[in-house]
Amino acid sequence: MANNGACKATDCNREVIAKGYCRKHYRLWKAGEMPKPRYKICTAENCRKRRFKGSLCEEHWNAAHGSKAAAAAPAQASA
Numbered sequence: 001m002a003n004n005g006a007c008k009a010t011d012c013n014r015e016v017i018a019k020g021y022c023r024k025h026y027r028l029w030k031a032g033e034m035p036k037p038r039y040k041i042c043t044a045e046n047c048r049k050r051r052f053k054g055s056l057c058e059e060h061w062n063a064a065h066g067s068k069a070a071a072a073a074p075a076q077a078s079a
């Protein structure tokens with residue numbers, strides 16, 4: 001069965017629905033009421049991944065710089 005893991009909010013083990021949060025905490029996150037991650041996040045629109053270089057995550061950095069590094073990384077099918 002598909003299991004996205006547990007909500008990353010403190011003391012919450014509900015099933016994740018999005019962004020690493022359960023339904024309840026995802027609503028809070030969207031409302032801006034969840035604490036910010038300790039690390040800085042990608043500045044690309046709708047992306048909250050950890051920064052890789054500069055102000056971008058690895059995915060967006062590769063997209064912006066045309067690196068082939070992404071292709072070399074082992075693909076993990078999420079299906």
Ligand SMILES: [Zn+2]
Nearest residue numbers: 007012022025
């Ligand atoms: Zn939660």
Ligand SMILES: [Zn+2]
Nearest residue numbers: 042047057060
């Ligand atoms: Zn990004």
